[in-house]
Amino acid sequence: MYKAFYRLQRNPFEITPDPSFLFPTTRHNEALATLYYGVTAHRGFVVLTGEVGTGKTLLLRSLLGLLQRRDTAFALIFNPSLSPLEFVRYIAGDFGLPSAGKAKDELIHILNEFLLQRHQHGLTTLLVVDEAHHLSAEVLEEIRLLTNLETSQQKLLQIVLAGQPELDQKLDSHELRQLKQRVALRCRLDCLNLHETGEYMRRRLTIAGLNGGPPIFEEEAIAAVHQHSKGIPRLINTICENALLAGYAKQEAVVTAPIVHGVASDLRLGVTSDKNNGTAKVAHGADDENLLRAVKMLLDVRDRMQGPVDPKGRLQ
Numbered sequence: 163m164y165k166a167f168y169r170l171q172r173n174p175f176e177i178t179p180d181p182s183f184l185f186p187t188t189r190h191n192e193a194l195a196t197l198y199y200g201v202t203a204h205r206g207f208v209v210l211t212g213e214v215g216t217g218k219t220l221l222l223r224s225l226l227g228l229l230q231r232r233d234t235a236f237a238l239i240f241n242p243s244l245s246p247l248e249f250v251r252y253i254a255g256d257f258g259l260p261s262a263g264k265a266k267d268e269l270i271h272i273l274n275e276f277l278l279q280r281h282q283h284g285l286t287t288l289l290v291v292d293e294a295h296h297l298s299a300e301v302l303e304e305i306r307l308l309t310n311l312e313t314s315q316q317k318l319l320q321i322v323l324a325g326q327p328e329l330d331q332k333l334d335s336h337e338l339r340q341l342k343q344r345v346a347l348r349c350r351l352d353c354l355n356l357h358e359t360g361e362y363m364r365r366r367l368t369i370a371g372l373n374g375g376p377p378i379f380e381e382e383a384i385a386a387v388h389q390h391s392k393g394i395p396r397l398i399n400t401i402c403e404n405a406l407l408a409g410y411a412k413q414e415a416v417v418t419a420p421i422v423h424g425v426a427s428d429l430r431l432g433v434t435s436d437k438n439n440g441t442a443k444v445a446h447g448a449d450d451e452n453l454l455r456a457v458k459m460l461l462d463v464r465d466r467m468q469g470p471v472d473p474k475g476r477l478q
């Protein structure tokens with residue numbers, strides 16, 4: 163809607179994790195390198211953690227993109243609320259192995275044969291679990307057993323778990339100490355600092371087609387985006403997307419700090435209600451209520467867009 167007005171060809175701040183938009187902060191780079199090394203050097207078990215919206219899924223997609231060029235077969239689980247049997251069945255199915263109606267022991271046997279064959283041909287096989295903080299203790303124990311599939315020299319199945327910081331807490335629990343000991347590499351994503359936030363926004367705008375000309379966001383607006391998003395990429399995207407829409411609605415060629423403050427206030431990013439005691443606290447991510455508000459605001463702006471237009475294309 164605002165693309166032509168801001169000299170863009172694509173939407174720069176989509177919240178779907180699209181690897182073509184990857185902005186390599188030092189942390190993201192280090193994490194991607196660690197994951198890539200862990201898998202290709204057959205280190206066995208790698209864990210990636212990070213707060214909500216910091217880029218874990220994006221990094222996994224980037225990793226899989228890199229590995230596809232190296233003949234790595236992978237199974238990807240992004241809804242880990244499964245029972246141990248469902249979990250193993252899902253993995254076998256994702257590798258294209260016969261899985262229907264089989265018992266867990268049979269499935270593990272089939273999986274083992276498959277892994278051995280691939281290993282004999284020098285091929286890497288990977289299991290990726292996103293949202294792994296949701297895994298139950300039983301499924302985590304199943305994962306520990308999968309890490310036992312090995313030859314005398316090497317792990318047959320490489321495993322990457324990605325999840326929110328609760329995953330670290332789970333792995334630190336006494337119950338899961340055996341699994342924790344098997345983690346070969348760990349990496350963590352963080353929020354962006356002010357400088358990175360500006361660079362991140364500029365990179366997304368450039369990838370979306372901005373080619374020179376005056377900046378779209380003034381410096382104070384970038385500082386305001388950082389302040390309200392606390393450097394969390396998903397929130398940066400939401401704020402910037404809404405700020406572009408609001409700027410377009412006002413026909414402002416440059417997005418200013420007041421526009422950003424207004425958008426952030428409409429999105430109510432600073433507070434979230436605590437349903438237990440009714441007190442307000444700082445939000446670390448957009449909750450459902452905020453998302454609904456964001457959707458409503460987008461619809462409002464769209465309605466305003468559809469109002470009368472003068473011959474120069476400006477809204478009246």
Ligand SMILES: Nc1ncnc2c1ncn2[C@@H]1O[C@H](COP(=O)(O)OP(=O)(O)OP(=O)(O)O)[C@@H](O)[C@H]1O
Binds near residue numbers: 178185187212219220
């Ligand atoms: N380094 C980055 N470069 C470009 N975009 C990024 C980066 N990090 C995060 N993003 C963007 O931020 C948004 C959220 O990222 P993503 O969905 O990967 O977060 P997440 O950590 O998986 O969140 P959750 O914990 O909710 O699953 C996406 O639009 C993603 O493209």
Ligand SMILES: [Mg+2]
Binds near residue numbers: 218219220292293
């Ligand atoms: Mg994710």
